[in-house]
Amino acid sequence: MISVANLKKSYGDHTVLDGVSIEIQRGEVVAMIGPSGAGKSTLLRCLNLLERPDSGRITIGDTVVDLPAKIPVRTLETLRKTAGMVFQSFNLFPHLSVLRNVSLAQEYVLGRDAKAAHQRSMELLERVGLADKAGSYPARLSGGQQQRIAIARALAMEPEVMLFDEPTSALDPELGLDVLAVMRELAASGMTMVVVTHEIHFAQDVSDRVVMMADGGIIEQGDPAQVLSSPANPRTQRFLKAVIDR
Amino acid sequence: MNGLIEQWIDWLPSLVDGLGVSVQLAVVSLLIGLPLGLAEALLVASPNRIVRWITLAVVEFGRGTPTLVLLYLIYYGLPSQGLVLPAFGSAVVALSFMTGAYTSEIIRASLQAVPRGLVEAAAALGINRWGTFRFILFPEGIRIAIPALMGFAIQLFQTTSLVFLITLPELLSRAYSIGSTTFQYTSVLALAGVLYLLVTLPSGWLAALLEKRMGRHLA
Ligand SMILES: Nc1ncnc2c1ncn2[C@@H]1O[C@H](COP(=O)(O)OP(=O)(O)OP(=O)(O)O)[C@@H](O)[C@H]1O
Ligand SMILES: [Mg+2]
Numbered sequence: 001m002i003s004v005a006n007l008k009k010s011y012g013d014h015t016v017l018d019g020v021s022i023e024i025q026r027g028e029v030v031a032m033i034g035p036s037g038a039g040k041s042t043l044l045r046c047l048n049l050l051e052r053p054d055s056g057r058i059t060i061g062d063t064v065v066d067l068p069a070k071i072p073v074r075t076l077e078t079l080r081k082t083a084g085m086v087f088q089s090f091n092l093f094p095h096l097s098v099l100r101n102v103s104l105a106q107e108y109v110l111g112r113d114a115k116a117a118h119q120r121s122m123e124l125l126e127r128v129g130l131a132d133k134a135g136s137y138p139a140r141l142s143g144g145q146q147q148r149i150a151i152a153r154a155l156a157m158e159p160e161v162m163l164f165d166e167p168t169s170a171l172d173p174e175l176g177l178d179v180l181a182v183m184r185e186l187a188a189s190g191m192t193m194v195v196v197t198h199e200i201h202f203a204q205d206v207s208d209r210v211v212m213m214a215d216g217g218i219i220e221q222g223d224p225a226q227v228l229s230s231p232a233n234p235r236t237q238r239f240l241k242a243v244i245d246r
Numbered sequence: 247m248n249g250l251i252e253q254w255i256d257w258l259p260s261l262v263d264g265l266g267v268s269v270q271l272a273v274v275s276l277l278i279g280l281p282l283g284l285a286e287a288l289l290v291a292s293p294n295r296i297v298r299w300i301t302l303a304v305v306e307f308g309r310g311t312p313t314l315v316l317l318y319l320i321y322y323g324l325p326s327q328g329l330v331l332p333a334f335g336s337a338v339v340a341l342s343f344m345t346g347a348y349t350s351e352i353i354r355a356s357l358q359a360v361p362r363g364l365v366e367a368a369a370a371l372g373i374n375r376w377g378t379f380r381f382i383l384f385p386e387g388i389r390i391a392i393p394a395l396m397g398f399a400i401q402l403f404q405t406t407s408l409v410f411l412i413t414l415p416e417l418l419s420r421a422y423s424i425g426s427t428t429f430q431y432t433s434v435l436a437l438a439g440v441l442y443l444l445v446t447l448p449s450g451w452l453a454a455l456l457e458k459r460m461g462r463h464l465a
Contacts (some may be wrong), residue, residue, distance in 0.1 A: 050366055073374075080372040091367035095385050104381060105371035150367075157371060 001192045002047065002161060009042055016042045017053065018216035022180040024159075029193045031203035035214035039060035040196040043213070044163050047194070048083045049076055052229065071181055078202040081109065084154030088166040090146040092138040092153070098125065101136040102153045110157065117156075122235050124152035128182050144175030148182050155186075162186065200243055204228055212236045254437050257424050261434075264420030265441050267334075271289045272403040274338050279345025279402075280395070286350035287357065306348025307341055314408055316340040321412045333414040340400065354389035357383055371460060396453030400446050407442075417441060 002024040009017040016039045024030055032040050043201055045051040047058060049071065059064045061082045065071055092101050102121035106112045112120070124132040128148040138146055147167055154162060164183065168176035180202055187193055187206050197203060203210050210227040212220040212235075220233040231237050289301040308316075321336040331339065360383055368378040412418035421438035424432040 050368055050369060077372055077374070080370060082356050083370075085367075085370040087363060087367065087370075091361075091363040093364060093367070093382055093386075095389065103367075105373055108381065109372040153371070228253050 001028070001061065002194070003057075003059040004043075004047070005057040007043070007046060007058065009039075009046060009051065009052050009053045016216050017046065019056070020217060022211065022218060022221075024192065024194065026192055026207065027190045029187045029191075029195065030206045030209050030211055031207035032194060032196045032211045033200075033203060033212060033239070033243075035242075038213040039216045040213050041165050044165050044194060044196055047161075047163055048080050049083055050085075053151070055135055077109075081157055082159060083151070083163055084157055084159035085092075085163045086147070086150050086154055086165065086167050087170050090138075090143065090150045090170070092146050092150055094138050096137075097134070098130070098136050098138065098141070098149050101138065101149060102156050106156050118142045120156060121152070124155050125149070127155075127185075128152045131180070139232070140174055143171045144178045147171065147179045151179070151186070161192045161194070164193065164197070166196050166198065168199060170198070198243060200228060200240070214239070247322035250363070250433060253428075253430065253433060257434055257437060260420050260424065261438060261441055263416060263440065264438075265416060265445070267414065267416040268406045268418075269445065270336065271337055271341065271409065271414070272399070275345050275402060275406075277343035277397055278338065278342040280349055282342060282346030283349030283353055286346055287353040290350065290354060293413045305347045305350050308343050313340065313344050313405055314411065316344060317408060317412055333409070333412050337409040337414055341405065344405075345398070345402060349395060352391050352394045352398065353387065356394070357387040359387040359390050377415060387422070392460055393453060393457045396449070396456065400449050400453070403449070404442065437460060 002022070004020060004022045007017050007020045008015070020039075020043055024032075026128055032043070033147055034040055041227060042051055046053045047060065049058075049065065052071075053067050055067050057067070058079075060079055063075060063079045063082060065079065093104070096104065099118070102124060103114070103117040106117035106120060107114060110117075115122075122131060122134065125134055128151055130145055130148055130152070133141060133145060133149070138149070141149070151167075152163075167183070168179050171179065176199070180199065183193070183195070183202070184206055195202070195207065207224050209221060210224045212227060212231070212233065214235050220227060220231060220236045227236065228240065231240060285302055286305055287296055290305065292298050292301070317337065317340040320331065320340050321333065324331060324336075364382055364386060365378055368382045373381070406416060407418040409416055410422060413419065417438055421434045424434045428434070
């Protein structure tokens with residue numbers, strides 16, 4: 001479903017992604033862990049081209065992006081329709097109601113009529129347990145509720161892949177639970193997911209594979225139980241110890 | 247005291263007429279100047295260097311030149327170039343130009359103050375640049391800009407008093423002409439001041455109210 005080959009990205013002379021390659025199957029849930037500055041967010045943001053990689057190749061579904069060539073607008077559009085993204089800081093549109101947040105891109109990008117968009121939005125709000133908040137504005141909602149709406153908003157585009165960048169890091173642990181529950185359900189439904197997370201439990205229980213990043217590269221990956229409980233790389237050992245001790 | 251009240255009642259119709267001209271001038275200048283300001287704000291961020299420079303020059307000229315100089319240039323200067331504008335037209339041109347320049351800076355800063363994350367969220371949903379501007383950047387930016395724009399509008403309204411120098415019969419020039427026939431300058435100017443306040447004070451309250459309402463949904 002996703003294939004990344006030799007992806008490189010630098011800011012100035014600071015190399016952030018140093019030739020990353022990874023293959024992700026349809027329906028697979030990949031948890032990405034690693035220390036701050038490892039390049040996890042950058043990799044995720046390169047996948048939907050919020051960040052422009054310097055070189056390498058990204059394939060998502062049928063869409064292929066070869067860099068450093070110019071990316072056609074059509075490619076950009078299909079790529080972003082194929083991959084939905086959920087941000088650490090939710091990024092709901094504060095001037096729009098919850099319902100409008102979920103409906104806007106359905107109408108504008110997918111060309112759904114208002115009625116169909118409304119119906120789909122309500123289904124998704126139901127799915128994340130927030131149908132009763134359709135008329136509220138984001139500022140009225142808790143962080144956990146906002147994040148679940150952000151998930152519904154991304155799902156409304158019928159993506160084939162969902163990218164999550166630390167979706168619960170800005171939340172109180174308790175509020176994060178509702179978000180994680182929605183993500184579990186999504187994983188169980190067969191969605192292909194790439195989740196950058198510090199939630200070791202989530203990685204353990206839900207993911208099919210754990211990928212450990214450090215210094216702009218993948219240093220270890222494999223079965224969650226193996227990587228999380230008996231990592232081979234000393235760097236992974238140190239990182240996991242630090243996460244668990246905290 | 248009675249005399250004063252009677253005088254004021256005598257003068258009021260003429261001054262209220264003048265106030266009408268002042269308000270009209272301010273409103274028309276805003277109606278032209280605000281879209282101009284938006285256009286300038288967008289063009290200043292144009293990827294084309296030449297467009298950017300020209301816009302920047304226009305903005306800096308509009309902000310850097312005293313309004314009175316603009317007014318004189320247009321009313322007295324343009325006729326020497328073969329273009330004669332009536333006093334009201336000249337005033338509208340000068341004040342709109344000035345409004346465009348000042349509000350473009352307010353609007354530009356406000357658009358920049360819209361959190362990057364919102365623009366990224368729109369991009370991640372596949373919304374194109376125009377859609378992002380129309381549905382996200384513009385509405386969010388305007389909310390940020392409203393207080394400063396209202397403040398500017400009130401200031402502009404006061405600035406309309408400058409046009410008495412090109413003999414447009416607005417509030418201040420009415421007051422002056424009454425003063426020059428009755429020699430009651432202090433009295434008539436005080437009344438004119440009260441009339442200005444009757445517009446600026448409620449506008450200020452309205453601005454505060456609007457700011458509160460607009461901010462309601464925002465965190
Ligand atoms: N726009 C940018 N300009 C310059 N440097 C950047 C930019 N974005 C990221 N970086 C740098 O790239 C490196 C990797 O950042 P990235 O956000 O991908 O790390 P991360 O693994 O997601 O870390 P965290 O766990 O803190 O989120 C960091 O050193 C960061 O400072
Ligand atoms: Mg990150």
